[in-house]
Amino acid sequence: MSQLKMKVLIISTIVAILAFATLSSSFVIRNDIASIRKANADDAEALQKSFASLTPNTKxxxxxxxxxxxxxxQCAPALAKDGSIVNKYQLFPCNTGLECFALPLVLKRGTSLTCSKYQESYFI
Known part of the structure; x- marks a missing residue:
């Protein structure tokens, strides 16, 4: 086999290996992101449900x-009517037409609290 044919064969093999590695890793990444998004949506939904029982005076x-x-x-120290210091939630309203929701992050594990019009669609 000539030196040129050998170089072409080696380069072709390297390109094929790189293409396969890229396809394989993107499949794994897509599966990982899908499982992360599912777990985050479940966590956000559970967190949102837990908020239903809270009031500004909840410990x-x-x-x-x-x-x-x-x-x-946000929980912060506050002055009670009897003069003692107690921890209680301080409320910060969202802008008009928006509500506070726990929403899932999309590229890494976790949730965030944000003012939005759209909570339901994240859990479908």
Missing amino acids: CQVGDMACINKAFA
């Missing part, structure tokens, strides 16, 4: 975040 830890009464809520 909380400083820094906890939630959606309460369609608004962002």
Whole structure:
């Protein structure tokens, strides 16, 4: 076999290997992203359901975040009527027409709280 044919054969083999590796890895990535999105949607739905029982006076830890009464809520120390300091949720309303929801992240594990019109479509 001539040197030129040998080089062409080697280059063709390398290209074929790289193409196969790219296709294989993109299939794995797509499967991973699909499973991440499914898990995140499940987590966001469960989190949203847990918010239904919360009120601004629910016991909380400083820094906890939630959606309460369609608004962002963050737990912070507050002055009680008796003068003591208690942790309670401080509400931050969303803009007109928007509500606070737990939504799934799409490219990595996790959820986020955001003001949106669209909560239902994320869990279909």
